[in-house]
Amino acid sequence: MYTSISDGIEGAPDGGDARERAFDERLDRALKIEPPDWMPDAYRKTLTRQISQHAHSEIVGMLPEGNWITRAPSLQRKVILLAKVQDEAGHGLYLYGAAESLGTSRDELVLALLSGKAKYSSIFNYPTLTWADVGAIGWLVDGAAIINQIPITRCSYGPYARAMVRICKEESFHQRQGFDIMWTLAHGTAEQHAMAQDALDRWWWPSVMMFGPPDSESTHNVQSLRWKIKLFTNDELRTKFIDQTVPQAEQLGLAIPDPDLRWNDETKHYDIGPIDWDEFYRVIGGNGPCNKDRLQARVDAWEDGAWVREAAAEHARKHGSDAA
Amino acid sequence: MRDSARIEYVLRFGDGALVLAQRLCAWVAHAPVMEEDVAVANVSLDLFGQARMWLSYAGELEGAGRDEDRLAFHRDAREFHNVLLVERPNGDFADTTVRGYFYDLWASLALSELAGSHDERIAAIAQKSRKENAYHLRRSQDWIVRLGDGTQESHARVTRAVDELWRYTGELFIGDDVDAVAVGDGFGFAPEALREPWLERVRATFAQATLDVPPDTWMQRGGKQGVHTEDLGYLLAEMQVLPRSMPEAVW
Ligand SMILES: [Fe+2]
Numbered sequence: 001m002y003t004s005i006s007d008g009i010e011g012a013p014d015g016g017d018a019r020e021r022a023f024d025e026r027l028d029r030a031l032k033i034e035p036p037d038w039m040p041d042a043y044r045k046t047l048t049r050q051i052s053q054h055a056h057s058e059i060v061g062m063l064p065e066g067n068w069i070t071r072a073p074s075l076q077r078k079v080i081l082l083a084k085v086q087d088e089a090g091h092g093l094y095l096y097g098a099a100e101s102l103g104t105s106r107d108e109l110v111l112a113l114l115s116g117k118a119k120y121s122s123i124f125n126y127p128t129l130t131w132a133d134v135g136a137i138g139w140l141v142d143g144a145a146i147i148n149q150i151p152i153t154r155c156s157y158g159p160y161a162r163a164m165v166r167i168c169k170e171e172s173f174h175q176r177q178g179f180d181i182m183w184t185l186a187h188g189t190a191e192q193h194a195m196a197q198d199a200l201d202r203w204w205w206p207s208v209m210m211f212g213p214p215d216s217e218s219t220h221n222v223q224s225l226r227w228k229i230k231l232f233t234n235d236e237l238r239t240k241f242i243d244q245t246v247p248q249a250e251q252l253g254l255a256i257p258d259p260d261l262r263w264n265d266e267t268k269h270y271d272i273g274p275i276d277w278d279e280f281y282r283v284i285g286g287n288g289p290c291n292k293d294r295l296q297a298r299v300d301a302w303e304d305g306a307w308v309r310e311a312a313a314e315h316a317r318k319h320g321s322d323a324a
Numbered sequence: 325m326r327d328s329a330r331i332e333y334v335l336r337f338g339d340g341a342l343v344l345a346q347r348l349c350a351w352v353a354h355a356p357v358m359e360e361d362v363a364v365a366n367v368s369l370d371l372f373g374q375a376r377m378w379l380s381y382a383g384e385l386e387g388a389g390r391d392e393d394r395l396a397f398h399r400d401a402r403e404f405h406n407v408l409l410v411e412r413p414n415g416d417f418a419d420t421t422v423r424g425y426f427y428d429l430w431a432s433l434a435l436s437e438l439a440g441s442h443d444e445r446i447a448a449i450a451q452k453s454r455k456e457n458a459y460h461l462r463r464s465q466d467w468i469v470r471l472g473d474g475t476q477e478s479h480a481r482v483t484r485a486v487d488e489l490w491r492y493t494g495e496l497f498i499g500d501d502v503d504a505v506a507v508g509d510g511f512g513f514a515p516e517a518l519r520e521p522w523l524e525r526v527r528a529t530f531a532q533a534t535l536d537v538p539p540d541t542w543m544q545r546g547g548k549q550g551v552h553t554e555d556l557g558y559l560l561a562e563m564q565v566l567p568r569s570m571p572e573a574v575w
């Protein structure tokens with residue numbers, strides 16, 4: 001799931017030639033930009049970065065929940081979780097495909113992730129310590145992802161917009177299964193209820209941070225908004241998430257860990273307490289609880305799988321068919 | 325005895341699917357290529373689905389109120405009736421592929437037999453599982469050929485995996501009292517009869533994969549009767565931890 005890790009815009013704007021005017025006109029008329037169309041270099045680079053970060057997030061995001069597949073507490077829960085994590089792999093694949101349509105190969109993008117150069121959503125650098133964390137991730141993290149991603153179904157780049165339509169359908173199933181796990185725990189034994197509350201306590205603020213730095217610090221929002229690869233600002237999306245989620249926590253009978261949280265009758269939104277942006281930047285900077293482990297798991301899968309990929313390629317070469 | 329034989333018979337298929345599914349799901353997010361994360365999840369999902377049908381039926385036959393989860397999460401290793409092959413550790417991708425291939429090929433034959441069972445439930449579960457199994461077998465067989473006839477390294481790895489796992493294949497074809505009841509009552513088949521067709525397919529696939537079929541050796545056994553390798557206990561400890569630690573909870 002994509003989250004605003006950093007809204008950096010690559011390179012300087014191109015000069016105002018005829019091609020650029022045609023591109024601007026397409027944006028103004030809300031027409032999609034497609035792979036063969038001319039596009040400014042900065043648009044291509046920014047989108048490549050945004051889509052590949054999104055793809056990396058889907059793939060790295062399989063790890064924290066994947067951590068509980070073998071221990072899911074019923075066969076029904078197990079197959080739902082397994083199917084969900086499988087969906088995330090599918091999301092990664094569509095998104096790498098969309099990114100490749102901009103001219104960078106999947107292997108190149110993956111290697112940028114493995115070298116630590118490319119970012120992925122910081123939320124996945126937190127550990128899943130109990131079964132309730134699986135519920136909290138579905139409910140909060142997939143919930144936040146939906147809010148982030150629904151606008152992207154209308155973004156200016158055709159392959160990205162279309163990938164997102166398909167992905168969003170599955171994300172809402174993910175969110176519901178997460179909420180359902182939380183519901184069952186919150187209405188279960190005292191021990192299960194405590195497990196659910198503990199998960200909410202740990203996942204709430206990282207989820208709120210998923211929308212990225214506040215608008216006041218996110219100077220590149222403007223260009224991305226202009227290009228229609230971002231349709232709402234970080235703070236707008238964050239507010240939407242909080243407004244949607246607070247009543248759900250009430251339904252669950254769980255307390256959101258924010259003493260300053262209250263409804264504001266003037267703004268018609270919830271006010272929240274201060275966000276610990278130091279933590280956000282610390283985790284993005286590589287010092288979250290699981291940054292090292294997450295990246296190592298991806299590096300291990302890549303390195304341990306090298307001989308398999310080579311074998312498939314060699315077999316295909318010998319027999320003149322496609323590799324894996 | 326006849327009822328308990330039928331229950332155990334059904335559990336053997338259910339536990340086989342369950343234990344293999346549990347092994348395979350550990351690959352998800354760690355597979356050699358992302359497409360394989362998706363594929364291994366598919367196979368695991370199918371097998372969990374099959375296990376649930378078998379276990380539910382076993383619970384109904386038993387009539388003691390045990391449902392699929394009770395049977396999956398609240399039995400000890402000695403009460404599991406899967407063949408030893410499926411509980412062998414994942415190892416590397418070659419070990420997993422060879423284990424899967426040996427099982428899938430046997431299951432394709434076994435499920436064809438069971439599809440004609442006089443027990444309608446067994447026949448129905450087998451018919452549904454058979455379609456899924458055809459895909460599993462196509463995939464594992466394809467990987468055997470690619471790895472066998474791939475690079476020197478992949479050939480060496482898959483050869484080592486075959487040598488390691490071969491001794492767990494014999495049990496698939498050794499019948500006991502329970503199998504005898506299954507044959508006598510018309511709800512099951514004689515395992516020995518599957519050995520030749522199975523070997524014939526292995527020979528053909530291995531020829532294509534440039535692999536040798538190992539020589540005859542002592543075949544390990546006991547899983548069907550509940551005497552397992554040490555690995556099963558750890559698999560179950562991990563799988564069962566939550567329902568065992570909070571027995572009164574509903575999930
Ligand atoms: Fe996703």
Ligand SMILES: [Fe+2]
Nearest residue numbers: 088142171174
């Ligand atoms: Fe999701």
